[in-house]
Amino acid sequence: MENRMRMLNALQYEKGRNVVYWMSRDQRIEDNWALLYAQKNALEDQSSLSVVFCLVTDYPEAAKSHFDFMMTGLFKLIKKLEAYHIPLHILRGKPDEVLPAYLILSGSSRLVSDFSPLHVNQEWKESVTSKIHVPHSEVDTRNIVPCFKVSSKKEYGAYTLRPKINRLMGEFLTDIPSITQHPIPFEANYDFDTFLNNHQVFPDSFSVCSSSGEDQAKCCFNGFVENTLERYASRNDPNADAVSHLSKYLHFGQISSQRIAYEISKNRIPDHGFLEELIVRRELGDNFCFYEKNYDNALCFPDWAKLTLNDHRNDFRDYLYDIEAFEAGKTHEPLWNAAQNQMTSTGYMHGYMRMYWAKKILEWSPDPETAMAIAIYLNNKYQLDGRDPNGYAGIAWSIGGVHDRAWVPRNVFGKIRYMNYNGCKRKFDVDKYIKAYI
Numbered sequence: 340m341e342n343r344m345r346m347l348n349a350l351q352y353e354k355g356r357n358v359v360y361w362m363s364r365d366q367r368i369e370d371n372w373a374l375l376y377a378q379k380n381a382l383e384d385q386s387s388l389s390v391v392f393c394l395v396t397d398y399p400e401a402a403k404s405h406f407d408f409m410m411t412g413l414f415k416l417i418k419k420l421e422a423y424h425i426p427l428h429i430l431r432g433k434p435d436e437v438l439p440a441y442l443i444l445s446g447s448s449r450l451v452s453d454f455s456p457l458h459v460n461q462e463w464k465e466s467v468t469s470k471i472h473v474p475h476s477e478v479d480t481r482n483i484v485p486c487f488k489v490s491s492k493k494e495y496g497a498y499t500l501r502p503k504i505n506r507l508m509g510e511f512l513t514d515i516p517s518i519t520q521h522p523i524p525f526e527a528n529y530d531f532d533t534f535l536n537n538h539q540v541f542p543d544s545f546s547v548c549s550s551s552g553e554d555q556a557k558c559c560f561n562g563f564v565e566n567t568l569e570r571y572a573s574r575n576d577p578n579a580d581a582v583s584h585l586s587k588y589l590h591f592g593q594i595s596s597q598r599i600a601y602e603i604s605k606n607r608i609p610d611h612g613f614l615e616e617l618i619v620r621r622e623l624g625d626n627f628c629f630y631e632k633n634y635d636n637a638l639c640f641p642d643w644a645k646l647t648l649n650d651h652r653n654d655f656r657d658y659l660y661d662i663e664a665f666e667a668g669k670t671h672e673p674l675w676n677a678a679q680n681q682m683t684s685t686g687y688m689h690g691y692m693r694m695y696w697a698k699k700i701l702e703w704s705p706d707p708e709t710a711m712a713i714a715i716y717l718n719n720k721y722q723l724d725g726r727d728p729n730g731y732a733g734i735a736w737s738i739g740g741v742h743d744r745a746w747v748p749r750n751v752f753g754k755i756r757y758m759n760y761n762g763c764k765r766k767f768d769v770d771k772y773i774k775a776y777i
């Protein structure tokens with residue numbers, strides 16, 4: 340598992356009595372390489388092991404539905420981890436405000452964290468690392484092939500990342516061991532208990548979300564394989580319900596993509612293109628956000644796209660909407676409004692409609708920069724899987740040609756790939772979709 344890890348500082352290990360796994364993006368016990376790596380360290384050091392989650396209540400763009408889903412899953416983990424003699428402490432506060440004190444008061448000698456390429460997580464990581472006095476290692480347990488291993492640069496598209504992933508699949512697409520009952524119990528003292536009392540978060544601040552949790556994620560995956568995967572080739576029909584609905588579980592790390600891919604591959608289940616989406620497209624999202632610091636604004640567009648969008652900046656728009664009209668689903672077009680309503684009422688928009696939805700925001704906004712900002716705002720606020728590298732990459736693909744190529748030029752879009760209502764009509768029963776969500 341060392342091949343999924345990188346050190347974030349060069350501090351020497353000094354004997355302590357505990358090892359900490361700072362759980363952030365990967366909120367699960369099973370198939371979690373970061374937790375496994377922390378336990379391996381703790382066993383070698385003959386230390387106890389604890390898990391910490393730092394709850395930041397003003398996390399950028401997080402809504403109540405996100406918190407309820409996430410906290411339900413996390414509180415379930417507390418009970419499960421107890422059986423392994425590993426406490427999970429959910430603490431209120433920014434990681435760089437609570438973790439340094441937690442490490443000292445728990446007598447910890449190492450910090451292990453999971454990986455995320457997003458600004459907010461990277462900034463916390465840097466700040467925490469600068470304030471602590473123990474070795475800090477980071478384990479990528481989100482991607483099958485670790486993001487910092489598969490490529491050292493921003494990839495042009497799926498076609499350049501795919502061979503790099505495939506080259507390393509033999510090494511990384513393996514079975515994953517389980518954690519074991521930890522033999523050394525965590526011991527608190529008076530100062531630690533006082534600290535905990537001041538920071539601990541309790542479940543009564545959140546509503547229970549019955550669909551959230553590791554077991555629910557597994558159930559969703561099993562149901563998909565049994566009932567839906569064979570229809571995955573018709574995934575672009577939003578009425579067909581031929582997709583997995585796994586994105587919220589994957590986003591909150593309640594299930595491992597490696598486990599999903601491993602089970603499908605090991606059992607030789609025909610995947611109808613599912614593994615391409617789950618592995619290549621998904622890991623491309625992390626690659627994009629890790630190496631492109633402007634992933635959330637129009638500066639991330641490739642040069643050809645910037646040029647062509649600039650050439651068409653002043654084109655006449657048949658319709659122009661502001662953010663309020665988009666958010667309320669009040670455009671002239673029932674199909675777009677239905678997609679927006681699917682997202683605001685269910686927390687999920689079908690993948691094909693996401694592309695159409697974002698491209699129409701480009702068509703009906705005064706400029707690409709505004710379109711990008713509106714799409715990110717709505718996507719992050721309403722999708723349960725929002726605030727994810729896949730979302731930033733998907734929006735940049737739709738509006739700014741990221742990971743795509745130039746197409747025949749047209750009004751407003753220039754050479755950005757175009758999608759229209761008639762194209763949707765040819766692909767699926769548009770009226771049926773509209774009826775379902777209006």
Ligand SMILES: Cc1cc2nc3c(=O)[nH]c(=O)nc-3n(C[C@H](O)[C@H](O)[C@H](O)COP(=O)(O)OP(=O)(O)OC[C@H]3O[C@@H](n4cnc5c(N)ncnc54)[C@H](O)[C@@H]3O)c2cc1C
Pocket residue numbers: 574582583584585586587589590616617618620621624688689690691693694697718722724725726727729730731733734737
């Ligand atoms: C404008 C736009 C916005 C998007 N916003 C998000 C977002 O906020 N969060 C998010 O997780 N995905 C996002 N996507 C990618 C994709 O649409 C969703 O992951 C997918 O629709 C989720 O539904 P599912 O789990 O049923 O997908 P399935 O088709 O069953 O796919 C399984 C998994 O593969 C991955 N995947 C599938 N398609 C893609 C893709 N095109 N790019 C990257 N990964 C993919 C996802 O992890 C998904 O859960 C966005 C795409 C676009 C075009």
